[in-house]
Amino acid sequence: MRFSRNWIAAYTDLPEGTALHEAMSMLGLVVDDARPHGDDVTLDLDFPSNRPDAMNHLGIAREMALSANQPLRTPTVEFPVDPAVASAELTRVELRDPACVRFLGRVAIDVSVGPSPQWLCDRLEAIGLRPINNVVDITNFVMWEMGRPMHAYDMDKLRGDGLIVRRATSGEKLVTLDDIERELSAEDLVIADHERVVGLAGVMGGNDAGVTETTRRVLLECAFFDAVTIRRMAKRHAMHTDASHRFERGLSAEGIDAAVERACGLLHELASATISVDSLDMTGALPEPRQIALRSNQIRALLGVDVEPTEVSRILSGLGFQLEATAEGFTATVPAPRVDVDREVDLIEEIARFYGYGNLPGTLPLVRSRTGGGLQPVLLDEMQLRTTAASMGFWEAMTFVFTSQTEQAPFAGESSAYVELANPLSEAFAVMHRNLTPGLLAAAGRNRSVGQQAIRLFEIGRTFVPQTGTAVGERRRMGLLATGEIAAPHWSADSRAASFSDVKGAVETLWKRMSWPELQWAAAPVEGIQTGTGAEISCEGSVVGFAGKIDPAVAATASVESDVWVAELDIEDFAGRERPALELAPLPRYPASERDVSLLVKNGTLYAGVTVALGAATDVPLADYRLLGLYEGDDLPDGTSVWTLRLTYRSSERTLTAEDIEVAHDSVVERLVKELDAERR
């Protein structure tokens, strides 16, 4: 919102240069930008939305003057009135809707419409307004000086006897001052003559009854409309004007008289108008003035500092509050334009503002909490997952939660429903994601496009699933992606491309790190995953995720040509779980012995068979086993391969003899051969 430095300075002395910005920001008015404009400076202020009363040059000057303890020079308004000209005899105003709380009309005749004097043009141009003619410019000037939107009608263009404030009838039309024809609805509050609408109340006037060079008689309007009514109208018509900006933030019935007086004075001075002796004052139900008890001890309790009653009185009186001393402090009567002041704390904020935030002490409180400190378990778990994934070579990504159905569908399935945004930024951001994988794939694609070959990414985030009605389910999920080389070519080792085992290993390491229940991996068709590479991951009997190689056709849509291995898990039911108590095992007292066995197995045999065979071998002292090698060579019979397993034998009761071990090993191998339908080599 733009203001003129010189204009504010007309009412009070201001600090020079950037000291002004500093002083303004210490009152809560942030100077976003300051640009020279002739010998003036245009200040772009970030105005808090709760201070419509101060969105004007005099309002700012009032605060600056009080803050600096300087006098405020309010403009003097003096003009002659013609007792023979009475507004009430020349026209009428009728309020037909309570959304207009007060309407003040006043007539000026013999108006000489012409260009405004230079000083007035300078003022308006400094804040980016285009001078139009002296009458229109005066209404704009008064709004920016005193904060009250105002409109001037050419009385000779009004049809019938005066103005009516009413709701529009649906379908009525109005060409507003910006030359746009607007179709009105029954909810629009309008100013009308007896034949047609001439203005959109509190938003913009119409072309039909506007002031032009030929205008001789003017009806000034300054009103107080209900904030919500104006806000809805401005939204409905997608109009945002200086007037609507103020009305929707809340004005008051007070302050109208002074603004109209000021405008009349200027009409007399600059347009040699003759001003009517009276006003047409149409007033609905006005709110009672608010009175608030202010307790001195509460000032200290809230601010942590004592403020002298004389200082309290200086500040609040300077802002227009009427004070009455009480045993506990004061009773303050709130000036009507201060729509933001409602409670004792609001008064205390005003005291703090002018006492100076910078003058308040800083103290460290004793922190007490019934709920304890530290991360809640679910956040602690998320952090541990992140650090573990990072320590395994994955980089943390953050992807947008909104995406397109096209991007999600390959993984969510064609028939999945999505949480839809009612007002998305674009089609590409129209729905909430159900899976993290598409976002990670897109990130891999962007990395590929800038020449990155080895890509490992992970993300922990919420996904969103529609539930009954409009309800939305939020699920915490973790996704991992690996493509390209796991280890870059290096003198110390051969390079190696990412594989299923990399993502499976990462997932299992994460699970182990968290002491979550064991995962089961089963070959299964998975949406978006190349047939024959997909796994369904289960835990405690429920499917919790998937892994596999992204279907090359899907990967190609993200411009990734290499194999992309992913895993994605729903961690909602695990993160934050109480960890099982650690059961400490005694260290083995007797030595272990290892034996290897090679088995010729038919292709298509699942390694899960080893787990089945050995899981049941509780009668032998088998301590551990692992797959040492997988061999598929031309020297083997067609359709077979050789698995080499290393088995570790140990007893907790004694040192095993060579014979013990042979007996156990033979038994184990026999079970493997049977379960896997294999041949011992």
Place this chain on the structure above:
Amino acid sequence: MSSDPNDSAANAGDADGIVARFEADALGIADLDALEELRASYLGRKRGAVTALFQALRELDGDAKRAAGAAANRARQQIGARLEQIETELRSAATASREQAELVDVTLPAIPDNLGGLHPITQTLQEIQNVFVSMGYGVVDGPEVETDWYNFGALNFPEEHPARDEQDTMRLAGDLLLRTHTSPVQIRYMEQHQPPLAIIVPGRVYRRDTPDATHNPMFVQCEGLLVDTDITLADLKGTLDHFAKALFGPGTKTRFRPGYFPFTEPSAEVDATCPACHGDGCRVCKGSGWVELLGCGMVHPALFENVGYDPTKVQGFAFGMGVDRIAAVRYGLRDIRAYYDNDLRFLRQFTS
């Protein structure tokens, strides 16, 4: 051995002869095994030539025995010392040759690390959390899909007020929306817990902003809330000043300016001296020497009423910061779209 030292008689002349032969034999010794063989030939208990000299002493008497004994002792000493010397030489040669064979070029590149890393926003958030956790605050989170009531109404945003427009909201069906700030968790937490309480609330928030150098439609905030019986605005100042110094360094100064948030009263905006230039003015702070740190204030009594607290009995403060923006200030990042591009060339620079 080139000769058998035992075939001579045990006398002084023999002793000298044995030493001489030993010296000749010793010249050919090239390794420790040969050395041990040599030692056995001369000093060995069973077949050592010098040992034989001592055995021969039994046959002698008087001066002859004394002289022969002295000669034998001399021979044993000389041969022993020489054997010692050869052993030392051989061992040191073996060490040298092993060292030569196992020479390491310590300037060769190491085996590459297999480290990934945390997102810069996560790292900055961790540091923020550390400061408050060390002061006794809990860290909690809440839903990202919120109702209009929790996101606005309960936080004292008036119905149909422009204050709601300042956080351009992405809406879902019904009265659901993507939370525009982490503040709703203040309400949810107070509804479920009694004061005194001290929490911070990190999380993603959403606003309908088209991505550009300074805006993203999704970003991370961290909210703080402290409620007790007698918390003051001065306490808020002290706490946030401590926080700024912990985050940006002990020389950091803070500045409190009046601000407006519907859910706090009084409200303040807090600036910190720019961590890049320490207040001199630079690109990061656009020359002002200050960077915006966060917004804060004393919890508005309407919030206490909305959660069933008695506003005459409790007071508290709340603050909220944009973690993305604080990270951008710390790292001097000009275009915050980089956070969500997930370009590894960017992410790999945050190595901690």
